[in-house]
Amino acid sequence: MSKPSKDLPLGFVDRQEKELLVRDFIISNIKEVMIRYGFQYLETPSFEYSDSIGKYLPDKERPDEGVFSFKDEKKWLSLRYDLTAPLARYVAKNFLEIPKPFKRYQLGTVWRNEKPGPGRFREFLQFDADYVGTKSLQADAELCVMISEILEKSGLSKSEYVVKISSRKITEELFKKINLNNNQQKLTILRALDKIDRLGWSGVKELLGEGRKDKSGDFTKGANLSTKNIEIIENELKKKSPETDDLKDIFKLFKDYDFNNFEFDPSVIRGLEYYTGAIFEVNLKFDIKNSKGQIIQFGSIGGGGRYDNLVNNFGNYNAPATGISIGLDRLVYALMQKKEFNLNQSKPVVICVFDKNLMREYIKILSLLRKSAINAEIYPEENKLKKQMEYADKIKSPAVILYGENEIKSGKPTLKNLNTGEEKSIEIEELVNEIKKII
RNA sequence: GCAGCAGUAGCUCAGUUGGUUAGAGCACUAGUUUGUGGAACUAGGGGUCGGUGGUUCGAAUCCACCCUGCUGUACCA
Numbered sequence: 001m002s003k004p005s006k007d008l009p010l011g012f013v014d015r016q017e018k019e020l021l022v023r024d025f026i027i028s029n030i031k032e033v034m035i036r037y038g039f040q041y042l043e044t045p046s047f048e049y050s051d052s053i054g055k056y057l058p059d060k061e062r063p064d065e066g067v068f069s070f071k072d073e074k075k076w077l078s079l080r081y082d083l084t085a086p087l088a089r090y091v092a093k094n095f096l097e098i099p100k101p102f103k104r105y106q107l108g109t110v111w112r113n114e115k116p117g118p119g120r121f122r123e124f125l126q127f128d129a130d131y132v133g134t135k136s137l138q139a140d141a142e143l144c145v146m147i148s149e150i151l152e153k154s155g156l157s158k159s160e161y162v163v164k165i166s167s168r169k170i171t172e173e174l175f176k177k178i179n180l181n182n183n184q185q186k187l188t189i190l191r192a193l194d195k196i197d198r199l200g201w202s203g204v205k206e207l208l209g210e211g212r213k214d215k216s217g218d219f220t221k222g223a224n225l226s227t228k229n230i231e232i233i234e235n236e237l238k239k240k241s242p243e244t245d246d247l248k249d250i251f252k253l254f255k256d257y258d259f260n261n262f263e264f265d266p267s268v269i270r271g272l273e274y275y276t277g278a279i280f281e282v283n284l285k286f287d288i289k290n291s292k293g294q295i296i297q298f299g300s301i302g303g304g305g306r307y308d309n310l311v312n313n314f315g316n317y318n319a320p321a322t323g324i325s326i327g328l329d330r331l332v333y334a335l336m337q338k339k340e341f342n343l344n345q346s347k348p349v350v351i352c353v354f355d356k357n358l359m360r361e362y363i364k365i366l367s368l369l370r371k372s373a374i375n376a377e378i379y380p381e382e383n384k385l386k387k388q389m390e391y392a393d394k395i396k397s398p399a400v401i402l403y404g405e406n407e408i409k410s411g412k413p414t415l416k417n418l419n420t421g422e423e424k425s426i427e428i429e430e431l432v433n434e435i436k437k438i439i
Numbered sequence: 440g441c442a443g444c445a446g447u448a449g450c451u452c453a454g455u456u457g458g459u460u461a462g463a464g465c466a467c468u469a470g471u472u473u474g475u476g477g478a479a480c481u482a483g484g485g486g487u488c489g490g491u492g493g494u495u496c497g498a499a500u501c502c503a504c505c506c507u508g509c510u511g512u513a514c515c516a
Binding site: 053112292296352384385388389390402418 | 440441472473474477509510511512513514
């Protein structure tokens, strides 16, 4: 009989305490900022009906790739791939009850059924803040300011990240200018423009024209634009300041907020078709390495934008909205390379067991310590002292308490400081004070 | 999906032009110390050499296919 595999499915990972503590630290910053900015906390389920999260199901055995799905009785269910679509569904469902505008934030795991890349997994934690029910660009501006406050609280300096901003309106006007109506072609163009930072203008121009062969030999079909139109696009997108009203307004607001860690970048596209206005992307400005020390194409750690029609997809309510999300695990991954976090939670003092018949005494000491808010535990069984010491050392315990034959006579346990190795004989009543000196 | 690289102990890796019984460091277990961790010393356990098939007297080593991982590229509502 073959044993169960200890491998994990592609793109899924175990996450250990060191990483989780950094993540918790960031989450606590997020919550603090969210409360300060007046966002309310929401949780929606992991599964939604597949059509609710934006996947249209063809008459096939399985829904399209990209999401994890299964068929429940008659309907297809899918694990959510982001938190924005569930929000739109929630707003449409509860439209009459919720405040307008509705500001909500959410932390939740999302799943994507696609090939994982460096720092990208098929299961990851996302943070998402949205502002539903207002067209005001003050909402968009505030989201950028807010995200930057979270990043800086979490340890990034202004020179280490930047919020890039563009607007769907820029490309729309561009399409008018070159008289383009073909939706498929528009998509191809947007995808091409999205790659400027990686491929540079030369690569992008190939993609706008006939196509591009990458170094792996794979050929990507282009948008087949004329040389003249490609030139128009290049000229428009090389402009250093925006000409659309929405961005002009947002930039004015940034000034009022005294926020300046942003960059106008018309190549920010974000692929998503539902964006209708401003688009944001949060980028790190330092190199990220993998476990082998190679510098990798890390991409952005988050982004968002205005999506004025998404809620309307679910019904008759009209709720313009704007939102931003951060991939928390990616942020943690990057942050841990940049900074030493000293977030080790204080480990328990270990009470060694010399004789299981003395358990009553050990538990007395244990209770005393725990009541005084000292993390403590009893080694679970009678064992060689060496074993118990090794255990305490392994978990980085600050101290052990020895209470055996020798100590029982005087009634005074020995407290051993595991950093210095120093041992002291101490009255039980004084243990708490002595331990507090150590930790 | 396409392409490049890789897969040898729990981890990091060595293994010569194909040649007996496949190694090292770290980790692990036991002991030196039956009441003392982190250091040292001694001993020990642990491998379908990613898998399957082929070439060969003989394969970790060569060939084919497959699987897995990494990196790039494509896609990402």
